[in-house]
Amino acid sequence: MIKVLAMNVEMSEVVVCPAETGGETLVTHGISTCIAIMLYGIYDDTPFILMDHWDGEVIGEKDIFVRYKLFHYIAQIQDTIIKDFDPDIHEDIPVHIEKVIVIGGEKKQLDKDGNLIVSGTESSVRLLKKNLVREIGEYCKFTNTATQSCNNYITSDNESITVQIDFSGTASFYFDEILVDTIPMIPQNAALRL
Numbered sequence: 001m002i003k004v005l006a007m008n009v010e011m012s013e014v015v016v017c018p019a020e021t022g023g024e025t026l027v028t029h030g031i032s033t034c035i036a037i038m039l040y041g042i043y044d045d046t047p048f049i050l051m052d053h054w055d056g057e058v059i060g061e062k063d064i065f066v067r068y069k070l071f072h073y074i075a076q077i078q079d080t081i082i083k084d085f086d087p088d089i090h091e092d093i094p095v096h097i098e099k100v101i102v103i104g105g106e107k108k109q110l111d112k113d114g115n116l117i118v119s120g121t122e123s124s125v126r127l128l129k130k131n132l133v134r135e136i137g138e139y140c141k142f143t144n145t146a147t148q149s150c151n152n153y154i155t156s157d158n159e160s161i162t163v164q165i166d167f168s169g170t171a172s173f174y175f176d177e178i179l180v181d182t183i184p185m186i187p188q189n190a191a192l193r194l
Contacts, residue, residue: 006164009051014072016080019047019167026051027164031104031173032155033121035128036163038171039073040099041140044090046081049165056105056121066131070139095140100148101171102128103163107153117157125152 009015009028017026026049028036037052050073058065077095078085108120133148154161154173162174 009053011053012055014050014052014076016048016050016073016076018081025164025166027162028053029162030160031163032160033104033106033118035102035104035121035124035152037069037128037132038099038101038103038163038165039097039136040101040165041077041095041097041143043077043081043095044093047167048077048081049167050077051163051165054124056124058124058127062127066127067135067139070132070135074139096143097136097140098143098146099171100133100136100146101165102132102148102150102152103171103173104154104161105152106155109156122153125150 006025006027007015007017009026011028011030011034015026026038028051031053033056035054035056037054039048039050041048041050052069052073054069060068074095078090078093082090082093102125105121105125106118107122108116109118111117129150136142149171151173155175159175163171164173165171
């Protein structure tokens with residue numbers, strides 16, 4: 001197994017890694033009902049990867065929640081890549097998005113007697129699928145080859161996965177330390193409808 005430099009993303013944390021930092025991979029553990037939201041793009045001529053380990057809880061108004069998350073992402077991208085970011089100087093530099101990847105979320109589960117085991121995050125996954133790409137298109141610029149990939153409802157019962165994204169163009173997830181699937185960042189039939 002090849003070892004790479006990895007930056008860990010904790011639950012409820014958003015991490016941006018610019019290419020020049022030497023960080024090759026963002027990784028997060030314990031994705032089940034939680035959702036990993038990942039962006040790959042360029043800001044101020046600097047490639048970056050972003051990972052959000054979101055617990056799936058929608059805070060406030062559902063209609064503007066995804067927009068709020070996106071504004072948070074843009075601010076972190078700007079602050080991470082441009083030291084001493086000044087909106088008056090740097091406001092006109094667009095964030096270009098090449099890849100949008102969403103992995104995780106878990107369906108509601110009941111035991112054999114109909115008792116709730118896991119409440120599930122299906123509504124959060126639907127909210128992202130409905131609004132994330134649209135909101136990114138409003139406030140960022142998609143590249144001509146931009147793609148999206150959603151891989152949801154992978155886990156059940158007590159399962160969880162580890163998710164990673166790197167600069168080689170691949171997002172992956174693992175069950176119990178074993179690689180079970182590799183998702184190319186340019187999946188079949190995933191071109192964005194802009």
